[in-house]
Amino acid sequence: GPEVAGATYSALDGDVNPLRLLAALRGAVTALGGRIETGARVNRVSPVSGGGFDLALDGGGMRRAGRVVLCAGLGSAKLAEQLGFHTRVRPQRGEMLITEKIRDRLPVLSSTIRQVNEGGIQIGGTKADAGFDDHESLQIMSDLARHAVAVFPALADLRVVRAWGSLRVMTPDGYPVYARAPEHPGAFLVTCHSGVTLAPMHATALADWIEGKAEAPDLEMFDDTRFALSDAA
Structure with a gap:
């Protein structure tokens, strides 16, 4: 329209249908041997002596895992505190x-x-x-x-x-959080907006970092300790 001063164009721009993306993600997880549980709300994460974590569910259920990634969106902060993280969302x-x-x-x-x-x-x-x-x-x-x-x-x-x-x-500064719990090996915190945009990095560098296959100093710049440092300043 006449009120628009200009625009940019990129032949590489694209978009995805989130419903189809979710269906494809579920299918990929299942194909790789993963299991998706719905309606399983975690209310507590407890480190286990000797390694691993117990996940307490609403209703009294329990799951045990050797490694835990907290990625519960707006519900992450409460669980993160239990593992020593300092994030705020x-x-x-x-x-x-x-x-x-x-x-x-x-x-x-x-x-x-x-x-x-x-x-x-x-x-x-x-x-x-x-x-x-x-x-x-x-x-x-x-x-x-x-x-x-x-x-x-x-x-x-x-x-x-x-x-x-x-x-x-x-988050307070709008950037993602990628953190590992210093006192609880095997516990990670991943919190972000723009998950679809960041998906290629999450599926490669982030996954390798969580699995211990590679170090990722660029990711560690997004540790949640930056919020504690900003509060102290």
Whole structure:
């Protein structure tokens, strides 16, 4: 539109359908011999004498593991304290719109507006500190729609069919946390936003680091002790 001063383009840009990505991830875990348990809420992680960890579940269940990776999103902080981590996380609400399904109309992607493979136009990009309230708001939905039409006037005739809010997992400085517990070998903490964007690194360098196959000094720069140091300063 005439109010847009300019744009950037990269032929390497792409996007993924999160529902299909989740299905593929579950299939890959199962194919590699992993087991996914749903409804198994961990309320305590306890180091075991001689190595390993006991995981206490709501309802009285128990699991034992030789290695533990805490990646429970906004629920990570409580469990992390039990293993000596110092991380803090907070929710940040984002809101999204999706339009009715249409034929191809947006041949390019942007960071906040894209046409998904089913045909709808997905519009987002908001950030709000609203605690754990994940409800969408009329004002923000209206602002999103106006912004989308300003950037892509060809969207003006479309109907919005769904809107929702969701909570991002944010650290105090907005960067990920990759940490290992100094007093409990085999315990790791992984907390981040932009998990899809970071997935290639998580599947390679991060996985090798957790398995002890390789050192990763660049990852260790994201240790959660940086928050304790900033508090002391």
